[in-house]
Amino acid sequence: PEDENEPEMPGIETPETPDEEEPGDQEEPDNPDNPDDPNNPGENPDTPESDSKILVAYFSWGGTTQRMAQEIASQTGADLFRIEPTVPYPTDYTECTEVALAERDNDARPAIADNVENWEQYDVIFIGSPVWWHTAPMIIATFAESYDFSGKTVVPFCTYSATYRDETLARIVELTPDAEHLTGEGLTSGRINEQNISSWLKEIGLIE
């Protein structure tokens, strides 16, 4: 019944080809102890404020959430982890919406292909996804239930085409009850840019 609401068949963006960049390939600053050293030019000016180690974990079907994840990682110096399903989702949009709806309705936990290495080292974990059928894709539940979040800080983010941004951010919080949380951000594709992301990251104190 509630599903008579089709997902607002988003003005289909041409799925972006995900970059082949290896997650976690972020270069270490040459001088991590003094990132603002003027003799050490070429640093990202938005160097993270603290020494906390940050991970940006995300699921992305069409590449939009990946774009947001990459921008967050580049501004915070975080490692990236792409949440990939063991069984890939259909590349056809309509077929993908059908699989996604069935997973949601069955409270499925689709398997994830890979594991985060050295989970213990991370203090702050961004978790991001598209909005799928008014909420986070079920693979985000698989991810959240696969790791110990006690002592961690989780920052939710999402991308969406029209609706259910807040519900999706709230769902990610709900899925990580053992973590502390910082205010999340949800953006539509056209609003993913350096400035929008840096003002959010400044607001929550993760960059200066």
Ligand SMILES: Cc1cc2nc3c(=O)[nH]c(=O)nc-3n(C[C@H](O)[C@H](O)[C@H](O)COP(=O)(O)O)c2cc1C
């Ligand atoms: C299965 C499916 C369900 C979706 N449901 C919604 C929805 O309920 N609300 C919404 O605003 N957008 C919805 N969308 C659009 C996506 O959230 C949006 O295009 C998102 O930015 C895609 O991110 P991605 O490219 O990282 O996969 C849906 C898309 C798909 C594929």
